[in-house]
Amino acid sequence: MSARVPLLEVSGLVVRYGAVTAVRSIDLAIGEGEIVSIVGPNGAGKTSLVSAVAGIVPPAAGTIVFAGKSLAGIALEDVVAQGIALVPEGRHIFASLTVTENLMLGATVRADADGVRADLDRSFEMFPILGARRRQPAGQLSGGEQQQLAIARALISRPRLLMLDEPSLGLAPTVVDQVYVLLRTVRERGVTILLIEQNAERVFGLADRVHVMSGGEFGLSGTAAAIKADRRFDAAYFGVHMHEAAGDR
Amino acid sequence: MEHFVQTLVDAVSVGSLYALTALGIGLIFGVMRLINFAHGELITFAAYALLALFGLPVPIMLFGAILVAVVLALITERAAFRPLRSADPTTLLISSFAVSFFLQKLLILVVGSRLKGLDFLPALGRQVELIGVRLQLLQIATILVSAVLLVALTWFLRSTRLGLQMRAAAEDFRMARVLGVRANRVIAMAFALSGVLGAAVSCLIVVQTGVVQPRIGLQLVVIAFVGTVIGGLGSLTGAALGGFLVGAASILLQALLPPDLRVFREAFVFVAVALVLLFRPQGLIPARGLKERI
Numbered sequence: 001m002s003a004r005v006p007l008l009e010v011s012g013l014v015v016r017y018g019a020v021t022a023v024r025s026i027d028l029a030i031g032e033g034e035i036v037s038i039v040g041p042n043g044a045g046k047t048s049l050v051s052a053v054a055g056i057v058p059p060a061a062g063t064i065v066f067a068g069k070s071l072a073g074i075a076l077e078d079v080v081a082q083g084i085a086l087v088p089e090g091r092h093i094f095a096s097l098t099v100t101e102n103l104m105l106g107a108t109v110r111a112d113a114d115g116v117r118a119d120l121d122r123s124f125e126m127f128p129i130l131g132a133r134r135r136q137p138a139g140q141l142s143g144g145e146q147q148q149l150a151i152a153r154a155l156i157s158r159p160r161l162l163m164l165d166e167p168s169l170g171l172a173p174t175v176v177d178q179v180y181v182l183l184r185t186v187r188e189r190g191v192t193i194l195l196i197e198q199n200a201e202r203v204f205g206l207a208d209r210v211h212v213m214s215g216g217e218f219g220l221s222g223t224a225a226a227i228k229a230d231r232r233f234d235a236a237y238f239g240v241h242m243h244e245a246a247g248d249r
Numbered sequence: 250m251e252h253f254v255q256t257l258v259d260a261v262s263v264g265s266l267y268a269l270t271a272l273g274i275g276l277i278f279g280v281m282r283l284i285n286f287a288h289g290e291l292i293t294f295a296a297y298a299l300l301a302l303f304g305l306p307v308p309i310m311l312f313g314a315i316l317v318a319v320v321l322a323l324i325t326e327r328a329a330f331r332p333l334r335s336a337d338p339t340t341l342l343i344s345s346f347a348v349s350f351f352l353q354k355l356l357i358l359v360v361g362s363r364l365k366g367l368d369f370l371p372a373l374g375r376q377v378e379l380i381g382v383r384l385q386l387l388q389i390a391t392i393l394v395s396a397v398l399l400v401a402l403t404w405f406l407r408s409t410r411l412g413l414q415m416r417a418a419a420e421d422f423r424m425a426r427v428l429g430v431r432a433n434r435v436i437a438m439a440f441a442l443s444g445v446l447g448a449a450v451s452c453l454i455v456v457q458t459g460v461v462q463p464r465i466g467l468q469l470v471v472i473a474f475v476g477t478v479i480g481g482l483g484s485l486t487g488a489a490l491g492g493f494l495v496g497a498a499s500i501l502l503q504a505l506l507p508p509d510l511r512v513f514r515e516a517f518v519f520v521a522v523a524l525v526l527l528f529r530p531q532g533l534i535p536a537r538g539l540k541e542r543i
Contacts, residue, residue: 054427055427056423056427076423076426076427077426077427077429077430077431077432078429079427080427080428080429081429086427088424088427092421092424092427094416094417094420094421094424094425095420096416096420096536097413097416097417097420101413101416101417104410104413105413105414105417105425105428105430106428108414108428108429108430109428109429153428157428157429
């Protein structure tokens, strides 16, 4: 648990799809300004966890409190107005709309037209390639450019918490490097980040704290440095029960 | 030459009418993945509104027709389709048939199934001479009204915030909602717009045929639906083009086929439709990046 003021507090979260339990009683706290990462293999329940926080999937049990306010029963379209933005797995940019239109949609919940225009210009400064292609349909962008667009679109809602679900998926390693450099810049702007990744090595250099998730549970939690050095990491990542792993050694 | 131009204008006029009808269907399919056969009843009810208001000033009749179609569209959305929003497309399709049948039978119960004559805007039946060719004023009016509505709809979708949200919702509704787009508002707007388009079609078809009957909308919707399919389900440009082509082809075939084959013109249209779908199953202008519904 962070010593800082918790911005997001998830307690006893359970997510079920019919008979399948994807998330089993997870507790998660993220302090303001932190970068917390959840790493784990495919099917660990990472996406289900962020989907529940984003309001996409209703939790079967547990509470989600954001900035001191419960998100229970809140409609999907109202979550972003609370200050939570999601960059979903697969990016989900609107391929037929232009880059600018995609960004404008990120500002759906904002009423300050002048502020949005200023933020649009700021986005084009931060993501020059988007500025150069502002009138092109987003479907014509490369995978890396689309990822930048998805991040820029999420940022334009001025979130307090930015959740990214596997932002490196399907991207070339050099492009992933660029995305991670961007995330550092985002953090410097004071945005709290929840980062979901399969590739743990990637997050160690960026995250403050890391949770290793497998089979719907956190097997290991700690600072990035501690998790990186922890010999139990592989066992936790691949879902081997902790005491079994300890017994093996 | 004169006959050729007259046929061409007739084809464009009928094509425009089907394009407007297909757009009404396409708008709802875009945001809900619902093929709304009850769109025909919006046209029919608007026609009966004209009948009920007959004798009042024309602007009031037009306003009444639009109001009835829009309110009916919003009621069907709220009462029949909203509770089924997360249901699969087949359930939605069947419910749209149910709404269509219900409204049709309700109308027969209340006003009867007999044809009723309605001499609405008889001045549009006049012939006018344009660059040496005699044309019916109604055909020109149909083309103009369709063009104005197409331009207005395009402006709304491209230049307004709600229009942008509708286009986003049509492509990926869930992501649009994640960004804060309000599902109820966008869907209600699509239904209201489909009501406006339905009312416009209704007014034009009533002037053209001079009669009102309970199946007036259904016949248009079935043909226009074929148009949306060949145009590319989910694409508004495709819907407009497909509707236009089906309508225009039917008139051109009527004029160009040998007299003894003219009774089969619909068969020729559907052969053409089958060929289009054989070579372009996704339609002439497929929708880009269609994602799951809400």
